[in-house]
Amino acid sequence: MSTETKSLNFLEHIIEEDLTNGLSKDKLRFRFPPEPNGYLHIGHTKAIGISFGLGEKYNAPVNLRFDDTNPAKEEQEYVDAIKEDVSWLGYKWAEERYSSDYFQELYDWAILLIKEGKAYVDSQSSEAMAEQKGTPTQPGVDGPYRNRTIEENLALFSKMKAGECNEGEHILRAKIDMQHVNMLMRDPIMYRVLKKDHHRTGSDWCIYPMYDWTHGESDYIEQISHSLCSLEFKPHRELYDWFKEQVYNFAKNKYPMLPKQREFARLNLSYTIMSKRKLLKLVEDGIVSGWDDPRMPTISGLRRRGYTPQSIRKFVETVGVAKRENIIDVSLLEFCIREDLNKKADRVMAVLNPVKLVITNYPEDKEEWLEAENNQEDDSAGFRKVPFSRELYIEKEDFKEEASSKFFRLKLGGEVRLKNAYIIKAESVVKDNNGEITEIHCTYSTDTEKRVKGTLHWVSIKHAIKAEVREYDRLFTDEAPDSHADKDFMEFINPNSLNVIEAFVEPSLVEAKIGEQFQFQRLGYFNVDKDSTAKKLVFNKTVGLRDSWAKVKPKTNNNNQQKQSQQNKRPAIEQIKSYGKKYDRMKDEQREKAKLEIQELAKNISYQDIEPLFGTAVKKAGTRIITMISLGVLLENGLEKNEAINEFISKALDDKNELLVTEAKALA
Numbered sequence: 001m002s003t004e005t006k007s008l009n010f011l012e013h014i015i016e017e018d019l020t021n022g023l024s025k026d027k028l029r030f031r032f033p034p035e036p037n038g039y040l041h042i043g044h045t046k047a048i049g050i051s052f053g054l055g056e057k058y059n060a061p062v063n064l065r066f067d068d069t070n071p072a073k074e075e076q077e078y079v080d081a082i083k084e085d086v087s088w089l090g091y092k093w094a095e096e097r098y099s100s101d102y103f104q105e106l107y108d109w110a111i112l113l114i115k116e117g118k119a120y121v122d123s124q125s126s127e128a129m130a131e132q133k134g135t136p137t138q139p140g141v142d143g144p145y146r147n148r149t150i151e152e153n154l155a156l157f158s159k160m161k162a163g164e165c166n167e168g169e170h171i172l173r174a175k176i177d178m179q180h181v182n183m184l185m186r187d188p189i190m191y192r193v194l195k196k197d198h199h200r201t202g203s204d205w206c207i208y209p210m211y212d213w214t215h216g217e218s219d220y221i222e223q224i225s226h227s228l229c230s231l232e233f234k235p236h237r238e239l240y241d242w243f244k245e246q247v248y249n250f251a252k253n254k255y256p257m258l259p260k261q262r263e264f265a266r267l268n269l270s271y272t273i274m275s276k277r278k279l280l281k282l283v284e285d286g287i288v289s290g291w292d293d294p295r296m297p298t299i300s301g302l303r304r305r306g307y308t309p310q311s312i313r314k315f316v317e318t319v320g321v322a323k324r325e326n327i328i329d330v331s332l333l334e335f336c337i338r339e340d341l342n343k344k345a346d347r348v349m350a351v352l353n354p355v356k357l358v359i360t361n362y363p364e365d366k367e368e369w370l371e372a373e374n375n376q377e378d379d380s381a382g383f384r385k386v387p388f389s390r391e392l393y394i395e396k397e398d399f400k401e402e403a404s405s406k407f408f409r410l411k412l413g414g415e416v417r418l419k420n421a422y423i424i425k426a427e428s429v430v431k432d433n434n435g436e437i438t439e440i441h442c443t444y445s446t447d448t449e450k451r452v453k454g455t456l457h458w459v460s461i462k463h464a465i466k467a468e469v470r471e472y473d474r475l476f477t478d479e480a481p482d483s484h485a486d487k488d489f490m491e492f493i494n495p496n497s498l499n500v501i502e503a504f505v506e507p508s509l510v511e512a513k514i515g516e517q518f519q520f521q522r523l524g525y526f527n528v529d530k531d532s533t534a535k536k537l538v539f540n541k542t543v544g545l546r547d548s549w550a551k552v553k554p555k556t557n558n559n560n561q562q563k564q565s566q567q568n569k570r571p572a573i574e575q576i577k578s579y580g581k582k583y584d585r586m587k588d589e590q591r592e593k594a595k596l597e598i599q600e601l602a603k604n605i606s607y608q609d610i611e612p613l614f615g616t617a618v619k620k621a622g623t624r625i626i627t628m629i630s631l632g633v634l635l636e637n638g639l640e641k642n643e644a645i646n647e648f649i650s651k652a653l654d655d656k657n658e659l660l661v662t663e664a665k666a667l668a
Helices: 010-020 044-058 076-088 099-115 126-132 150-161 211-221 231-251 276-284 299-305 309-319 330-344 507-511 559-567 572-577 588-604 607-615 621-636 643-653 658-667
Strands: 030-032 062-066 096-098 119-122 171-174 189-193 207-209 226-230 260-264 346-348 354-359 367-373 383-389 391-395 415-418 423-431 437-445 465-472 498-505 517-520 524-528 537-544
Touching (some): 010 044, 010 226, 030 044, 030 226, 044 062, 044 226, 044 309, 062 076, 096 099, 099 119, 099 150, 099 171, 099 189, 099 207, 119 150, 150 189, 211 231, 226 231, 299 537, 309 330, 383 391, 383 507, 465 507, 572 607, 572 621, 588 621, 607 643, 621 643, 643 658
Parallel strands (some): 030 062, 062 096, 226 260, 354 437
Antiparallel strands (some): 119 171, 171 189, 415 423, 423 437, 524 537
């Protein structure tokens, strides 16, 4: 197997195999088919990235198709928002399509199925049909209307279309097999009566096709070569194939190619919910300000918070394409935006929790405009001027009257450097009646070459611009808020997910435009919110400079092993590596104990710690085994497989060491 072939994900392997077996490359066509019943969220970015990414890779068209079969929940607002989000991510669709474009053709095919005895009108209550359908372990039973004559079915279906039937009075079902092992094949519903206007077809229809009937046939009509969807649709594949095979007999001359459905693991993110119904509840209950609230996992919310298309696409690329469901740690998404903004965001100074600092030996009427570098990561970013004066604001957290030698900020008698300016020394403080420090009095030195350990950001009080800063925390306090059978996801709402403060920023920001992004030095990345005006600047905090949640991640259950890990000050990855030389030579009992210890340690490492070990020499079997064990823990805790991981596992499966092969098989 070539290196190039190994680097393909499993979907690309399927496509390459189809091309090898005779599928013409110019027949490749993909689609992204959202239902316009809500805003797109971060979970959708994987499906978007896969379909449009394959389109880019194979220079094949990708349709944007709206599966708009439910007028009760769908709106033009959602259509417009979806188009904006896909465009913002940087993707271009070949054609804009709608399932509603095909309502007449779907209806005509349904008539033909009735005439072939493969569909019938059922007039039972939904409760009666549910009872007859059986369970996954018990077959269903035929209903009393299953053997209606073709003429009777045609007449009733015509009445349904003409608006002569009430909602719930009749439905059209496919006639397949009520005893089928797959419950989805037990005479699924094809049409129901819905007397509601559609956002595109208005009142033309009062019967609407069900998703399973519409979706596959829309793929077929558009001649989609590969219908790619998330894993929850895998049980639907059999029905997808049954429907398309039936209509193929009606339309094979017009539509010669049958699409192929294949499934991938969807993107699940920790501390997040992905259900549009539940996201809508957050909006309707006023928990958030709207679909684009910066705390929401919607693409519009992420955009408003300051995430970039590049960071989201990098995140999707890093997560990779997999066949197994798991939860990705939200810190990976935050890492991607930090990495992106570090390269492009200008550095500025802002003070969010101010205390007044007076430089007593600096002239009262003097001010200077000092030169500051905009972005040391970008040579083309240039410099700006920042004003300096006798009275400044610094962060309250940056000063202590007394502090240990490990406190590298300002303390009485101590010296620090003011960013882009002078070195100061704290001489005294002024306090109010409650003992709170209101002023710090310092002296400054013009000797800027002097070595000091700390550097602080600041703003000149005389020149400072007031701004509203919205600091965001995670919307939920639980890693998987909608996974608890005995609790509602709303119970995990974080009451402190938004903190609005009055801050002071340097005057260069007075003309900042909506959407512009900045690094507030030493604080994090911020962008100008859409609520910002000429009279009032509003900033959203996108992300901090480092992962502030790392220290509060869930603790392990094994207290004894955790204490042992904490007592050993060596990094967890170094402790794991120490087992490598001897692991494959241990006795079974020793090895089992070592494996448990490695698994416990692996809870405290990152993918970046372990990825360099993938290239370990073949002869160092022990190190490769402990790497595989550690990798298993990361995968279990939410890491999704990527090309490097798949290649590491693949090589291990071909190894002669039985211990390594066993561990690799557990992850394959």
